[in-house]
Amino acid sequence: MSSDEPKQPTELGTLRADLEQLAQKTGRGLARARAMDALGRILPRVMRALWLPPFLGLGLALVGVPLPLGWLLLGFVLVVLVLVAWPMLKHLIRPVGREEALAVVDQRLALSGRLQTAGGYLDHARRTPFVVAALEDACPWVRGAQAVDLAHPVQPLVHARLAAHGGRALLLFLVMLIMSPGPVQELAQDALKDMKEFFGVEEPAPRTDLAQVSGDAPAVAQLDEQEPKQAKAAEAGAPATDQGGELSEQEKESKGSTGQGRSAEANSASTDSSARGAPSDQAQPSKEPDKRPKKGKRQEAKPRRKEKTRTRKTPEMSATTTGSGASKGSGRNPTASPWSSPEQAPVPDDSEIDEDEEIDDDDEEQESRGGVQPSMRDRRPPVSRDLRIGFGNRPNPDANGRGGPSQQKKSRGVASLVLGVPIPDRVKGRPGPGRTKVTQERVRPEAEQAQPQAARAGSPRAQPEGHLPELDLDPWLRGMVRDYFRRLREVSKSSSQ
Amino acid sequence: MTTKESSASAKAAAARFREVHTRVRSEVHKAIVGQESVIDSVLTALFAGGHVLLEGVPGIGKTLLVHSLGEALDLKFSRIQFTPDLMPSDVRGAEILVETRGGGHELRFQPGPIVSNLVLADEINRATPKTQSAMLEAMQERQVTIGERTIKLEEPYCVMATQNPVEQEGTYPLPEAQLDRFLLKVVVGYPKEDEYGRILALTTGIESEELSAVSNGPEVLEMRAIVREVPVPEAAQQHAVRLVMATQPDSEYAPELVKQAVALGSSPRGAQALILAAKVNTLLAGRYAVAPEDIRAVAMPCLRHRVLLSFQGQADGVSADQVVQAVLEAMPLPGEGL
Numbered sequence: 001m002s003s004d005e006p007k008q009p010t011e012l013g014t015l016r017a018d019l020e021q022l023a024q025k026t027g028r029g030l031a032r033a034r035a036m037d038a039l040g041r042i043l044p045r046v047m048r049a050l051w052l053p054p055f056l057g058l059g060l061a062l063v064g065v066p067l068p069l070g071w072l073l074l075g076f077v078l079v080v081l082v083l084v085a086w087p088m089l090k091h092l093i094r095p096v097g098r099e100e101a102l103a104v105v106d107q108r109l110a111l112s113g114r115l116q117t118a119g120g121y122l123d124h125a126r127r128t129p130f131v132v133a134a135l136e137d138a139c140p141w142v143r144g145a146q147a148v149d150l151a152h153p154v155q156p157l158v159h160a161r162l163a164a165h166g167g168r169a170l171l172l173f174l175v176m177l178i179m180s181p182g183p184v185q186e187l188a189q190d191a192l193k194d195m196k197e198f199f200g201v202e203e204p205a206p207r208t209d210l211a212q213v214s215g216d217a218p219a220v221a222q223l224d225e226q227e228p229k230q231a232k233a234a235e236a237g238a239p240a241t242d243q244g245g246e247l248s249e250q251e252k253e254s255k256g257s258t259g260q261g262r263s264a265e266a267n268s269a270s271t272d273s274s275a276r277g278a279p280s281d282q283a284q285p286s287k288e289p290d291k292r293p294k295k296g297k298r299q300e301a302k303p304r305r306k307e308k309t310r311t312r313k314t315p316e317m318s319a320t321t322t323g324s325g326a327s328k329g330s331g332r333n334p335t336a337s338p339w340s341s342p343e344q345a346p347v348p349d350d351s352e353i354d355e356d357e358e359i360d361d362d363d364e365e366q367e368s369r370g371g372v373q374p375s376m377r378d379r380r381p382p383v384s385r386d387l388r389i390g391f392g393n394r395p396n397p398d399a400n401g402r403g404g405p406s407q408q409k410k411s412r413g414v415a416s417l418v419l420g421v422p423i424p425d426r427v428k429g430r431p432g433p434g435r436t437k438v439t440q441e442r443v444r445p446e447a448e449q450a451q452p453q454a455a456r457a458g459s460p461r462a463q464p465e466g467h468l469p470e471l472d473l474d475p476w477l478r479g480m481v482r483d484y485f486r487r488l489r490e491v492s493k494s495s496s497q
Numbered sequence: 498m499t500t501k502e503s504s505a506s507a508k509a510a511a512a513r514f515r516e517v518h519t520r521v522r523s524e525v526h527k528a529i530v531g532q533e534s535v536i537d538s539v540l541t542a543l544f545a546g547g548h549v550l551l552e553g554v555p556g557i558g559k560t561l562l563v564h565s566l567g568e569a570l571d572l573k574f575s576r577i578q579f580t581p582d583l584m585p586s587d588v589r590g591a592e593i594l595v596e597t598r599g600g601g602h603e604l605r606f607q608p609g610p611i612v613s614n615l616v617l618a619d620e621i622n623r624a625t626p627k628t629q630s631a632m633l634e635a636m637q638e639r640q641v642t643i644g645e646r647t648i649k650l651e652e653p654y655c656v657m658a659t660q661n662p663v664e665q666e667g668t669y670p671l672p673e674a675q676l677d678r679f680l681l682k683v684v685v686g687y688p689k690e691d692e693y694g695r696i697l698a699l700t701t702g703i704e705s706e707e708l709s710a711v712s713n714g715p716e717v718l719e720m721r722a723i724v725r726e727v728p729v730p731e732a733a734q735q736h737a738v739r740l741v742m743a744t745q746p747d748s749e750y751a752p753e754l755v756k757q758a759v760a761l762g763s764s765p766r767g768a769q770a771l772i773l774a775a776k777v778n779t780l781l782a783g784r785y786a787v788a789p790e791d792i793r794a795v796a797m798p799c800l801r802h803r804v805l806l807s808f809q810g811q812a813d814g815v816s817a818d819q820v821v822q823a824v825l826e827a828m829p830l831p832g833e834g835l
Contacts, residue, residue, distance in 0.1 A: 132504040
């Protein structure tokens with residue numbers, strides 16, 4: 001629209017109707033544009049979020065929880081409804097105000113606020129000449145604006161990106177369908193039922209096997225799949241257990257806590273590590289992530305861990321730890337002190353732990369050793385090897401008669417020649433304490449009653465001062481002082497006589 | 498009076514305003530080459546009833562502009578050259594002892610240069626704050642109090658001050674209270690290349706322009722009355738208020754730069770200045786009600802001297818103009834971006 005005034009003036013009487021019509025028309029277009037704009041903003045997010053339900057389903061399938069297809073589709077629908085439909089609907093049902101619509105027209109057509117002014121002053125009771133002039137001035141511009149179809153800018157949808165997101169979600173959905181035990185299980189059950197009907201096999205008696213105890217659905221599915229084989233074997237007269245001679249992985253895992261379900265490799269590995277650790281104790285216990293029990297087993301392992309923690313201080317439990325210091329390369333013979341010696345038992349440094357401190361240890365490292373070698377030596381600082389009982393005139397706090405010079409003595413060597421503060425060669429603390437949870441108790445300060453002290457006059461001393469250390473005087477001074485007081489007493493005696 | 502008649506009177510008043518403005522502007526342009534926006538701003542302040550602070554380097558015609566305006570308007574014009582030893586009594590006036598005819602003596606009030614219509618306060622930042630403060634009452638209350646005597650200043654009254662932004666040695670920056678009393682702060686820049694020829698011809702040759710009075714005090718007052726009649730719709734007023742609030746660092750409308758670099762934002766006087774100056778802008782644009790665009794057009798000269806930068810802002814090299822620009826960018830026009 002040009003800035004020249006339109007030639008055809010609009011009457012002031014029709015201005016209200018024209019403005020209303022213009023505002024409604026603009027408002028509708030604006031609401032649609034906003035809804036499309038919202039769609040343009042939300043759709044990429046929705047497409048990105050679409051992979052979430054199949055991803056969840058896939059995750060559940062991997063864990064072994066079946067997810068029905070109907071629930072998955074419902075999840076899709078819910079995602080679309082919540083994320084797309086509601087924001088669009090919100091914009092569509094929210095009315096655009098007249099002032100807002102007129103402001104948009106003013107702005108788009110560069111009308112310098114003429115429509116807003118007219119809209120604002122139409123209902124004004126007191127119309128000054130300038131207000132009337134402003135209303136008249138707006139009339140031709142309103143007519144001109146009505147003839148213009150305003151195009152509201154809409155954020156363009158990025159189609160390629162949307163397609164990529166959608167394709168990814170679809171791919172994930174297909175993968176989930178393939179891997180999900182739910183639909184597969186249903187198909188398998190249907191097929192099994194058909195086969196049973198075909199062969200005329202009766203329903204087997206309900207079993208209380210491991211799969212039922214553990215409640216693992218995939219195990220059930222696998223056992224169900226084995227049913228035809230077993231039926232065939234029964235017909236052939238062969239023992240059915242030969243077919244399933246090797247236990248399934250789920251069964252192994254269910255026995256994993258007791259070690260029954262360990263594979264031969266795992267058993268040999270753990271045996272090796274225990275064999276390595278027990279006689280020499282030279283090697284550091286290496287982490288064996290492949291031997292680590294799965295997360296699902298942690299819950300079962302926790303009570304056992306608590307038991308271990310409770311019985312940690314008993315000498316029997318620390319038997320494998322007796323040579324813990326040897327791993328540092330000292331070459332000390334673990335038989336130098338008896339394994340039941342109280343020195344070898346790990347004693348936690350309680351002085352470093354506050355009363356309110358609560359420590360939760362992560363037992364992953366203990367589990368990684370397969371229960372063979374408790375990690376008690378990890379909790380202890382390296383022992384001092386100071387053989388002497390004392391350190392100079394002072395007792396050596398670190399001296400326990402088991403090693404070389406202490407850190408203080410070490411600092412007298414080359415380290416003492418370096419300008420600066422001698423740095424101890426070890427850091428006190430517990431190496432690798434694991435996950436620690438510190439709970440600080442916050443106590444609200446409480447007011448205490450105190451008896452006010454009244455000022456009073458000090459009374460003279462009623463008792464002797466007690467023993468006062470003698471001044472270390474020179475012999476000549478001591479003699480002079482003694483003579484002085486002796487003479488003083490003699491003078492006082494003579495004067496009293 | 499019918500609706501048609503009343504609107505006709507408003508349109509006639511607006512037309513008259515534009516005619517007087519153009520007349521004065523053309524006359525001033527005889528002496529001042531270029532600097533259209535500066536002249537427009539000075540006339541805006543004059544017709545809006547405010548004072549103007551002109552800031553620019555020496556030699557670009559600040560003093561000549563105000564002097565020319567005084568000649569074109571046929572107003573009582575006075576000039577105060579502010580120096581460090583200028584005293585408040587030198588500005589306001591004092592009671593002096595004069596000899597009477599009979600040989601006696603009496604105290605007679607001698608008004609200072611501030612008692613005039615158009616006051617040019619040249620290099621106002623060279624006087625001490627004490628003397629600068631002598632202008633406060635005159636600028637805001639339009640009166641001067643000396644002892645027990647209070648003198649009402651004659652309308653139209655307008656103070657046009659100039660200051661030099663570069664030679665800051667031995668100067669006294671204007672206190673915020675006084676800065677706030679200027680309706681506009683106009684930054685006078687260098688002339689353009691094509692304007693230099695005309696400037697040199699006017700100032701170095703025999704050619705000279707004689708300015709004549711094309712308007713007068715009553716006419717200026719009439720223009721001021723017309724300006725006051727211009728209505729301000731709700732949208733424009735709200736926009737002015739939000740712009741002012743956006744300069745205040747604690748406001749919800751303040752952009753990040755204001756929060757970081759501004760210690761003190763504009764006072765409500767800033768909003769008054771925005772509305773008054775926008776009204777002049779509206780009339781000059783041929784409209785009869787203030788639009789938000791008018792508010793934005795005058796925001797820079799109205800707000801730049803009302804923004805006090807914080808230490809961090811000064812250390813970062815942020816200028817008041819940058820702050821106002823950030824405010825304008827952060828505060829869109831009504832209907833913009835919808």
